[in-house]
Amino acid sequence: MTLEQQIHEIGAKARVAARALAALSAESRNGILRAMADELLARTPQILEANAQDLVGASEHGLNKAAIDRLRLTEKRIADMANDIWQVAQLADPVGQTISEWKRPNGLRIAKVRTPIGVIGIIYESRPNVTSDAAVLCIKTGNAVVLRGGSEALNSNLAIAEALQAGGASKGLPENAVQLLPTKAREAVAIVAAMDQYIDLIIPRGGHSLIETVVRHARMPVIKHYHGICHVYVDKEADLKMAKKIAINAKCQRPGTCNAMETLLVHRRISQEFLKEAAPAFQEQGVEIRADETAYAQLQKLNYEPLARAEEKDWSTEYLDTIMSLRVVDDLNQAIDHMERYGSHHSDAIITSDAEAAEKFLNDVDSATVYWNASTRFTDGGEFGFGAEIGISTDKLHARGPMGLEELTSYKYVIRGDGQIRE
Amino acid sequence: MTLEQQIHEIGAKARVAARALAALSAESRNGILRAMADELLARTPQILEANAQDLVGASEHGLNKAAIDRLRLTEKRIADMANDIWQVAQLADPVGQTISEWKRPNGLRIAKVRTPIGVIGIIYESRPNVTSDAAVLCIKTGNAVVLRGGSEALNSNLAIAEALQAGGASKGLPENAVQLLPTKAREAVAIVAAMDQYIDLIIPRGGHSLIETVVRHARMPVIKHYHGICHVYVDKEADLKMAKKIAINAKCQRPGTCNAMETLLVHRRISQEFLKEAAPAFQEQGVEIRADETAYAQLQKLNYEPLARAEEKDWSTEYLDTIMSLRVVDDLNQAIDHMERYGSHHSDAIITSDAEAAEKFLNDVDSATVYWNASTRFTDGGEFGFGAEIGISTDKLHARGPMGLEELTSYKYVIRGDGQIRE
Numbered sequence: 143m144t145l146e147q148q149i150h151e152i153g154a155k156a157r158v159a160a161r162a163l164a165a166l167s168a169e170s171r172n173g174i175l176r177a178m179a180d181e182l183l184a185r186t187p188q189i190l191e192a193n194a195q196d197l198v199g200a201s202e203h204g205l206n207k208a209a210i211d212r213l214r215l216t217e218k219r220i221a222d223m224a225n226d227i228w229q230v231a232q233l234a235d236p237v238g239q240t241i242s243e244w245k246r247p248n249g250l251r252i253a254k255v256r257t258p259i260g261v262i263g264i265i266y267e268s269r270p271n272v273t274s275d276a277a278v279l280c281i282k283t284g285n286a287v288v289l290r291g292g293s294e295a296l297n298s299n300l301a302i303a304e305a306l307q308a309g310g311a312s313k314g315l316p317e318n319a320v321q322l323l324p325t326k327a328r329e330a331v332a333i334v335a336a337m338d339q340y341i342d343l344i345i346p347r348g349g350h351s352l353i354e355t356v357v358r359h360a361r362m363p364v365i366k367h368y369h370g371i372c373h374v375y376v377d378k379e380a381d382l383k384m385a386k387k388i389a390i391n392a393k394c395q396r397p398g399t400c401n402a403m404e405t406l407l408v409h410r411r412i413s414q415e416f417l418k419e420a421a422p423a424f425q426e427q428g429v430e431i432r433a434d435e436t437a438y439a440q441l442q443k444l445n446y447e448p449l450a451r452a453e454e455k456d457w458s459t460e461y462l463d464t465i466m467s468l469r470v471v472d473d474l475n476q477a478i479d480h481m482e483r484y485g486s487h488h489s490d491a492i493i494t495s496d497a498e499a500a501e502k503f504l505n506d507v508d509s510a511t512v513y514w515n516a517s518t519r520f521t522d523g524g525e526f527g528f529g530a531e532i533g534i535s536t537d538k539l540h541a542r543g544p545m546g547l548e549e550l551t552s553y554k555y556v557i558r559g560d561g562q563i564r565e
Numbered sequence: 566m567t568l569e570q571q572i573h574e575i576g577a578k579a580r581v582a583a584r585a586l587a588a589l590s591a592e593s594r595n596g597i598l599r600a601m602a603d604e605l606l607a608r609t610p611q612i613l614e615a616n617a618q619d620l621v622g623a624s625e626h627g628l629n630k631a632a633i634d635r636l637r638l639t640e641k642r643i644a645d646m647a648n649d650i651w652q653v654a655q656l657a658d659p660v661g662q663t664i665s666e667w668k669r670p671n672g673l674r675i676a677k678v679r680t681p682i683g684v685i686g687i688i689y690e691s692r693p694n695v696t697s698d699a700a701v702l703c704i705k706t707g708n709a710v711v712l713r714g715g716s717e718a719l720n721s722n723l724a725i726a727e728a729l730q731a732g733g734a735s736k737g738l739p740e741n742a743v744q745l746l747p748t749k750a751r752e753a754v755a756i757v758a759a760m761d762q763y764i765d766l767i768i769p770r771g772g773h774s775l776i777e778t779v780v781r782h783a784r785m786p787v788i789k790h791y792h793g794i795c796h797v798y799v800d801k802e803a804d805l806k807m808a809k810k811i812a813i814n815a816k817c818q819r820p821g822t823c824n825a826m827e828t829l830l831v832h833r834r835i836s837q838e839f840l841k842e843a844a845p846a847f848q849e850q851g852v853e854i855r856a857d858e859t860a861y862a863q864l865q866k867l868n869y870e871p872l873a874r875a876e877e878k879d880w881s882t883e884y885l886d887t888i889m890s891l892r893v894v895d896d897l898n899q900a901i902d903h904m905e906r907y908g909s910h911h912s913d914a915i916i917t918s919d920a921e922a923a924e925k926f927l928n929d930v931d932s933a934t935v936y937w938n939a940s941t942r943f944t945d946g947g948e949f950g951f952g953a954e955i956g957i958s959t960d961k962l963h964a965r966g967p968m969g970l971e972e973l974t975s976y977k978y979v980i981r982g983d984g985q986i987r988e
Contacts, residue, residue: 161905165929246950250939257931259961342961361780363962384984391986482584504979506588508683516673516982525987527669538682538765538975539786540963552961556927559939561807563814564948
């Protein structure tokens with residue numbers, strides 16, 4: 143059997159499983175989730191053993207320390223995965239919810255009802271816990287899932303997926319509802335992405351080149367989780383102490399996340415005063431600032447360091463580090479133009495006490511999440527109150543911004559009549 | 566300039582126009598629409614002249630009579646287009662609507678607000694009125710549009726698009742908000758589908774091979790409008806007179822539409838009685854029946870004609886004609902299995918007075934629209950009360966079933982705070 147045939151067989155089985163899964167009640171699905179968590183815990187020794195094999199392979203292949211740390215499982219990490227599953231089991235179930243309903247003049251009653259999507263493909267890198275997180279959110283919403291993890295984590299991922307399957311099966315999880323591609327072959331991604339007869343949606347979670355491979359080959363919808371080049375704009379009417387506090391938080395609270403600020407824009411009229419207030423705080427956090435000409439001069443006077451001149455490419459760089467671009471702008475419009483030109487439409491904030499300027503910003507900035515007087519770091523399913531998150535979509539169709547359980551559902555129209563025909 | 570450069574320039578201009586368009590009020594956009602309608606009417610002579618050129622070309626290229634009829638414009642057809650625009654102008658505007666809003670424990674106020682999508686590409690065949698219909702629905706929802714019509718209608722489409730642009734411009738429509746690719750080159754479709762830096766969504770409206778070309782090349786989301794293989798299932802507990810009336814309507818009221826019934830499934834226990842009731846009505850309508858063995862024998866006894874034996878491929882054929890497949894099934898489960906195997910998940914109906922069977926059907930059949938005791942012909946934006954329709958999506962992401970104005974929008978999260986930072 144060729145690799146393509148093997149993968150197509152997995153797809154066909156997932157399609158059958160999806161139908162069986164859709165017929166289960168929310169109660170059954172939650173029972174399945176709890177059994178998955180139990181089995182995951184029970185198999186801790188086997189999972190750690192599989193992980194140890196991956197770690198040996200990783201050092202042999204010369205993975206760097208950060209990558210090895212992401213790959214490493216511990217008893218605590220497995221317990222955390224199991225706890226997360228318990229929490230998802232407790233969340234409200236979106237499947238079956240009536241989104242809206244109405245009656246037509248001819249008496250037809252139309253209800254728009256949430257349904258599972260069907261089969262979801264998740265393609266991800268590195269961290270083995272994604273195997274559990276992603277599978278669990280799919281099962282919660284009645285979707286079958288085909289997983290493809292990073293090749294360096296294959297043994298760990300297989301052990302986790304097997305635990306989920308075995309635990310679920312004990313409570314009626316349909317066979318093949320959770321499947322992991324048992325291959326390290328690179329071509330597998332392109333094959334999965336092309337089989338739209340079996341997979342309804344693909345979610346790539348990983349770096350730019352992974353997403354690009356999926357986009358190039360995909361025939362079905364893809365929900366992308368690209369990078370975040372997020373901005374904070376300090377308006378001339380800003381409360382400068384609030385602006386400082388928010389800018390520091392947006393940049394420094396966790397610089398490696400997609401909702402961290404990468405570029406700070408400051409209105410010309412208050413830039414000197416603001417930098418005098420904020421520069422010591424940034425310096426204390428060890429933030430390297432890459433500044434435009436005006437800001438560079440102002441920061442030099444304040445003896446700021448580390449300080450560099452911003453180059454054109456800095457404005458569109460996601461540092462994911464304690465580095466920040468800084469530009470002084472003439473007005474709100476220039477700030478918005480800057481975001482449109484260089485940003486990634488992820489999360490952008492304005493700090494101002496001028497309600498009119500704020501409303502213009504909130505309306506005109508075409509980003510998934512726009513903030514007035516708050517840190518961009520809140521773009522997160524948990525912070526939104528979604529309970530669970532499969533990621534943060536940078537697309538505009540179906541799901542934009544934090545993707546929770548609702549975004550893992552589709553809908554159908556259920557129409558009840560008493561013999562209506564079309565005239 | 567190469568064709569690709571030309572098309573990319575059109576895309577880049579559309580992106581600029583989209584930003585300007587998103588800043589307009591609903592009132593401005595409606596004024597623009599009304600001016601478009603006026604200009605379309607005023608340019609009736611020029612549009613008819615352009616259409617005459619296309620018609621000459623069409624006969625020279627040997628298009629068949631039906632295709633030529635679809636291509637032909639008349640004063641009445643142009644007046645109808647203008648009327649449709651007036652009606653769209655009167656519809657409620659989804660852009661800016663708050664879908665939901667809530668407050669977090671930390672005081673952040675989160676609103677999920679409808680926004681335009683950005684730039685929409687519409688790729689269609691034949692009928693020149695689609696140029697107007699599609700452009701108008703995009704402008705109504707604040708989206709810039711790039712149109713690519715059938716090459717046989719290029720002159721007509723250009724004349725219509727120019728009228729819309731000129732009319733709109735008089736009321737502030739941003740330049741390049743409505744653009745039509747001025748080329749008959751086949752490669753244009755692949756080029757448009759690949760430029761995801763400029764186009765946020767592509768909607769192909771046309772035959773299977775057009776959709777397939779778009780799907781193969783598209784890097785951005787595509788909302789497909791595939792065919793409809795729709796079923797009516799007459800349950801053993803059906804009111805047979807109602808079942809007859811609905812089946813006739815679903816098949817015969819307009820057989821050439823995607824929501825017309827292609828296959829009738831009848832429960833074994835009542836098939837003889839039902840066919841005795843319904844066969845004369847189908848015969849009167851001249852419907853050719855392709856029947857499975859049981860139904861064939863029963864219809865033969867009733868001297869039904871035209872009658873043929875169904876072959877395997879009939880079950881998955883969209884006839885779009887007064888031809889129908891007919892199968893006798895053992896029970897509800899077999900009916901559902903048949904739909905899952907052969908159907909296109911578009912519109913399917915059950916006729917029964919057994920509420921339990923009906924609810925099982927409505928839940929288990931994974932189609933965009935499922936009916937209990939009503940004709941499948943109601944799957945239509947107008948019949949749903951949407952006011953306008955860009956088509957009927959056979960996809961499950963973002964839009965499923967009839968696509969109205971709401972489905973031409975995205976959303977963003979607008980978050981208002983008073984200095985919140987993430988701990």
